[in-house]
Amino acid sequence: MKEKQKKVKLVAHKKKQYKRFTRSKAANFMFVTILLVFGLFMVLPLIYSVVTSFKPLDELLAFPPKFFVTRPTLYNYTVLPSLLDNLQVPFSRYAFNSIFISVAITVGHVIVAGMAAFTLSNCKHKFISTVFWAVQVALLFNGYTLGIPQYLIFSKLGIIDTYWVYILPALQSTTGVFLMKQYMDVSVPKALMEAALLDGAGYYRIFWTLVMPLVKPAWLTLSLFAFRDAWAIQPSGTIFSENLKTLPVAMNQIAASGIARSGSVMAATVILMIPPILVYLVSQSNVMETMSSAGMKD
Amino acid sequence: MSTLQAERAKTFGKKRISFAQDALRAPFVVMLLPFLLLFVVFTLIPIGASVVLSFFDYDVVNTPQWVGLGNYLKMFVNDYEFGPAVGNTLKFALVTGPISFALAFLLAWMINEFGPKTRSLLSFLFYSPALVGNGYFIWQIMFSGDSYGYVNSLLISMGIITDPIVWFRDPNYAFTIVMIVQLWMSMGISFLANIAGLNNVDEAMYEAGAIDGIRNRWAELWYITVPSMKSILLFSAVMQVQSTFSISAVATTLTGFPSVNHSTETILTHITDVGTVRFDMGYASALSVFLFALMMIVRLVLGRLLITKD
Incomplete structure (x- = not known):
């Protein structure tokens, strides 16, 4: 067990060694931004459907519609x-x-x-x-x-x-x-x-x-x-x-x-x-x- | 020494029992049989049957009539919907295909930079649209044609438009939205394969690269990551070809069947139309053969591009 931990530490150390040369801060920042943008694109529709499923009728028909629900209800499920x-x-x-x-x-x-x-x-x-x-x-x-x-x-x-x-x-x-x-x-x-x-x-x-x-x-x-x-x-x-x-x-x-x-x-x-x-x-x-x-x- | 042991020793001495056998042993055949039978009946025979039927005029009820190349001629001469269908299919294939292939790799590559916990959370989030099979329903409500539709009301309240746009009935938008939804769902099996493959690239290669003078991650990507991912990339490409050419499910659910002015008509929806509405099975078969041929060509080109024989 101890040996294994030691090994893991060693690998982590090595990783840092080569990453120090190849990872620039600017690119790191760009990666996080890109992942954030695409992540939102992927996840927002799913979140929207979960949120919408808890909206009461008047919020469903509200104009302009809001993304988030203000008075959540289980009505859509019970009906x-x-x-x-x-x-x-x-x-x-x-x-x-x-x-x-x-x-x-x-x-x-x-x-x-x-x-x-x-x-x-x-x-x-x-x-x-x-x-x-x-x-x-x-x-x-x-x-x-x-x-x-x-x-x-x-x-x-x-x-x-x-x-x-x-x-x-x-x-x-x-x-x-x-x-x-x-x-x-x-x-x-x-x-x-x-x-x-x-x-x-x-x-x-x-x-x-x-x-x-x-x-x-x-x-x-x-x-x-x-x-x-x-x-x-x-x-x-x-x-x-x-x-x-x-x-x-x-x-x-x-x-x-x-x-x-x-x-x-x-x-x-x-x-x-x-x-x-x-x-x-x-x-x-x-x-x-x-x-x-x-x-x-x- | 017992007789059994003696026998074993003998076998060892004489010939090595090897599991990778050239002989077609009975158990091997028996175990392959269930799959082979189903594969022949539901994949090979349909492909073969459509090749044969494409030379006949067949309406399911009457006996097939030989028409030679008539159905293929009809495709290029008489069918005014065929051109746009091929055009749309190629547009889908050439736009969403490469984009989704590249995204599935690049996003996986970026996600791979994180630690194990973040990595598995991110891969779950990006995979989730493909995971929930019927998820594209959500887009129907977001792009709903009346002013309650989320996108419409957003645009109205921002003053960009005054009247709601009937997104899925307007040929100008329908195509683009179907492409967006297809992209949304495209982080599927190939994305997972990329994540797993990237995680498996030998760490020592990167170390060696750093010692040999690789100073940024783009060079690392090009000289180490991509070459060691080639076989996964080919698998991923094949999977993306499969899904981009069968885009019809998303298109028909969102834009209706048939779509207004055939704006999202693809070869596949055209085949469904000819086959299940007009019952012109001979012609539908000829169209299927055309589609199969198109997919095979794309597959061969991809194989050539990705795998360079040493």
Whole structure:
């Protein structure tokens, strides 16, 4: 423990050594200014939505509108359930759909991507290398760019207007497979797996009991990205039944009722923001560790 | 010595068991299969199918009719919306693409100067717009078309304008606002990759640089940081290409579909229009192929620019 502290101090000292030559005060000041300007640009809209969600009706309609709230109220939040009662299906159904889909996609994606990454990372057969090459090319495309061609496949498979149309395409996210594979390459020592193989462990066992625990940062990262995307899903043209739609769709319907409801829209937005933020805060350090191996060679 | 140990010793002596195998072992195939199946069905087949369908006239109901290059001809000759859609897509791609790519790197670089605690707080703050998937709703209220809209009332009270501007319905502004919102949301996965990558650059390289005569951080950035970040930068570039070309979600939510005078129409919204409104799947496929080709070209150029083969 003491030794570690000593080491840290030493590194900090060294850092200062070279930073003394290369860091000018003027540039430091410029950096802080730039970060402040862009930081405000990034954060102000989010703060504005939180603040607005606590505004009473007369402040929402005040002219000129003020940025901050003077008499905060929880009205916009408490009115949400009754507003949502006017929707065609109960609010709890939208919430269930969103939670169910998000959890199914997150868990499914981590397993599917983890297994695929294990093969891509360890098998150097020509066929497998070709698959990885295809994955790297496909990183370019996402659900939006593939929209219409995918739609034709959905209808041929008969999964339109079912939960499958949300879940199946999301499981094959190439970003997740790519990140997981890159992280496995650097963080799982080949010698360890060879030793396990020598000791008579099968490939499946090596994957579950050796590799997966070692790449925990990667699957936490994949969980974050998969959850974030799934939580924001708004079906376009693939879901018709109201009782299969998600929370963002319900929020859209509240938003359609105009400025008088803007407080409630912001309240709903704030509620929708909380889960991804919590997931991120929990997994932040793991995300950073995983992303450092995200590099790609052409 | 037990028989097991003897056997192990034998195996060791004869050939090294290596994990990186050239053989296509059954467990490897089994574990790849779920992903491969989904990947083929939901990514490769759609791409292949749109290449094939682009040579047909297909309205989902009737059997496809072979039209040869007809759909591609239609694109350049008959479709008056195609030109503006390509123009807008390229404008988005050439403006927001490079800016968001550069910002994701430069902001990460500046944030990396701080200590660990400040660094993780700042990266959270900058990443948060991309994190809250539906956040762009906020802009709808800020740029609301009536005088209650925050921006409108601010401008009115400052005396800059007298009547509220209907931001999203005015072709002069709609495009710019969509670009701003896209930039706001662009500090995503590539930003995180940059933060992590910068933090991982070997400290010793900077020390060596300082000894070798690097006297300011710009030189340090150019001679040490960028070269050691190349592979992360390529990943980041690919991710930014992916998001700039699929800008349509933001555009349609904010400016409506179709937008007034097609002011924010991109190739992608045009594809949606042709495919889901007019059900001209053959033509929509040809447009998709065009989009894929465009993205591939950009990707190849970026690869050439960023990775110089040693």
